[in-house]
Every structure is written in C-alpha cells, then in structure tokens.
Amino acid sequence: MKDNHMSNVNNVKAFKNIDGVKHLKNIFELTDLSYQVGDKKILKNINLNIEQGKYITFVGPSGSGKSTLMRILASMISATSGEALFNGKKISSYEPTEYRRRVSYAFQQPTLFGKTVKDNLEFPYIVRGKEFDWEQVTKFLNYVNLDESYIDKSVNDVSGGEKQRIALLRNLIFPPEVLITDEVTTGLDADNKEIVHNILNKFNQDDGLTILRVTHDDSEIEQATDKVTVKNGEVI
C-alpha cells in the first residue's frame, strides 16, 4: 500500500553491543501518528521507526511540524491519534517524569531559569533528589568550552551562545537514552556550533546515545548521514 510506507532509517553505524553483534533495535515506533488542533492537522499519519543509537537529522520547511513531532516524542504533548512506542511500550504508559529523564528534549530557543547558572545546572540533581556535584558539573562545562567560574554567574551575565550551551548541559549532565535537540545551534557562530557538534558526537559514539536533531543549518544538513524530511505534517 502506497500510503502506509515505513520510513526506516538504517544503513548507518548501528548500535553495537559488547558482544560486537549489530542490533537494530527500534527505540521508537510510530504508527499512523497524527496531531490535530481543532480542525488543523499538524501531523498526518506518520509512520516512522527510529533505531537505537542513531544520530538522525530532521529537516523540512518552517511550520512543517518538526517541533510538534519532537514534542510528542518527548511526551510534552500527546498525539491525538495513532500510536507512539518507546522501547516497545506506549509513551503514555511510562511515568512521565521518569520517561522525560530517559528521553530528554532540548528546546528551540531555551531560557535559563532562576538567578544563576548554578540554578540551572543544579536542576537535574534536584529532580533526582541528588546533591549538586561540583566536579561533575565542571567536567561537563569543560566539554562545552566553559569553566568552573560560570557556575556562580548570573544568568543575565552570560552570552546567547553560552546560554544555549548551558541549557544543553541541563539535558546531558545525567545522560538520557535519547536526546532531542530542536535547533539548538541556531544563532551560534561556527566555533560554538563545533563545540556543540563535538559533545553530541562524543555521546553518540562513546555512549550510544540516540540523538534526534532538528536543524535548518545547511552545513549540518550536509554532514548528516541519517535524514528524515518532514513536510506539511508528513514524513517523506
């Protein structure tokens, strides 16, 4: 059937287990997934499987529904029809806070909350009822070319690019199973983009982190090996 095709993204570096056997396990399975607000169909019958350990780039025109799809995968909103499975079970069957720690969503145009950078980097610890770990946080700051001195800075005293990197660290300090980045490099200069690419590549390659990246950036699209195009609310 023509309209029931599966866009299977494979062929690239599959997730490797310790035994060296290639596993092509689907971490997400979307079947006839739709999202509708009033009469407006924002996502239309999406069928898509995403394999564990992949680094997938979502592209498509503005307003095509990329962020909406990502928000559904991140359990920030729920599909209005169809099925969305994570590790074989419905997303809605997981405890939402538990789920969001496993599938972490980095927003398009993030804001920093609270007063200091620490308020932001401490948040993942608070969420898990853990003590702030200064050393761990410093290590992560270093990953994105920032240092310890940023911890006590006021959120008003960091630049736009620094803000975006700090926001991303909130998602990464406790590495999730899936990281969704929604245009997180928009507005960054080449150096800052490189820093973000490096840390994401590192987590993808060393830790098998599955990454779903949304971008409009030409060079990012060019470098991308796994691409999914969203157009008019459909995956093509």
Next chain:
Amino acid sequence: MSNLTVSNSTLALGFILVIIALVIGYWQKLQIDKDIIIGVVRAIIQLTIVGYILKFVIKANDVWLTMAFFVVIVINASWNAGKRGNGIPKAFQFSLLAISVGTIVTLGTLVWTGSIQFIPEQIVPFTGMIASNIMVAIGLCYRNMKQSFTDRHQQILEKLALGADIKLASEDIIRESIKSGMQPTIDSIKTLGLVALPGMMSGLIIAGVDPVKAIKYQIMVTFMLLASTSIGSFISCYLAYKQFYNEQKQLNSHLLS
C-alpha cells in the same frame, strides 16, 4: 455621648452624594452611570434584605440558624471566588474548601480563646468579614497563578522536559501566588491607623465605643485576617496549580490566556 442614627429622610438626602458621582461620570463621559445606578439599587436591596434577616437571626438566637447563616455566607463567598478562577476547573470546590477551613479555623480560635462569643450578632459579622477577605485573597491567587503560568510557560515546559514533577515545575508560581493572596492584608497592616482607620474600628468609634477598646478589637481582627487569608491562599493555590496540567503531566495550554 451622642449615638449616631441615620433616619430614612437623612438617607434620602444622602442620595445627593450618589448624584455627585453620576454628574462626574456623565460630565467626564465615563459611561458608568448605568453601573452606578444598578450598583446603588442592588446595594440598597441587598443590604435591606440582609438587615432584616440579620435582625431575625439575632433575635432568634438559635445555634442551627446561626450555623445555617454561616454556611450561606461561606458558599456565597466560594461561589464568587470560584468565578474569579476564570476557567480554572473546580475553582468553586477549591474555594469552598479553602474558605471553609480558613473561616472555621480562625473563628474557632477566636471562640476558643474567648475573644468572641458563639452568638449570632458576633458569629455572623465575623464570618462575613473573614469569608469575604479570603474570597478576595483567593481571587488574587487565581489571577496571579493564571498569569504566571501564561507568562512563564516556556520555563515550565523546560523544567518538565528535564524530568521535573509538576510540583517542582510550579514551585515558584505557587509561592508567588500564595504571596499575592496575602499581600493586600500585609500591606494594609503596615498602614493601619496611619492612613486609614479600618472600617470595623471606625464603626465602633462612631457607635460610641471607647477608641482604646475599638483598637483592641481591630488588632484582633488583623490577626484574624492574617491567619484566614494565609490559610485560604495556601489551600487554594496548592489545589489549583494541578489543574494547569493533564494526567500525563503536560501543561494544559487551553488554560493559559
């Protein structure tokens, strides 16, 4: 000591004051003449009815009748507070619980400490005073909460996305909303006696009570309003914030303005 009395004829002459307001409204094209007239007529009718009912209740001096009056006041205040919920589901039920608990705890304390007696002429006015103050406080809480959830929805989404529970994600808003409910009471305490002589104290003084005694009453009323608005704000905010999320712990965007 000359006791103040207002006769029907003086009251009718006092209507000149309403006409002043009407003239200003008309002259300045404020288009509030209709509101003023409706407001005044309603006030006259409502107060007259309440006056006669109060007279009856006080004369009857019956525990059950007093309780019934208490219930009517509380439900009425909750109904009005609920309307200020502006679309927050179950706003009436939350207000009912908040106002009931706030009123019972403060009135109970006052009766228990012997500050007031369980007689209709004391219970009924105090219930009215407490319930209406909690009503105003809850209205402010709801308004602040709705506004804050709207203004800061991005921040809340980010906290949720990081795996925060709805309580953690709403913490700042809950805190601020409770504060916004209590703020007018706290502000009024600061200027108490300096700017305005509060209604109750003025009433007592006009009625010929020794100002020092009136002050003691006012201090008690102040304590009472502090306790009741904090209880009411606390309960309503902790119940209401959950309505901004669905069972999947997602932000209910249709509630945001």
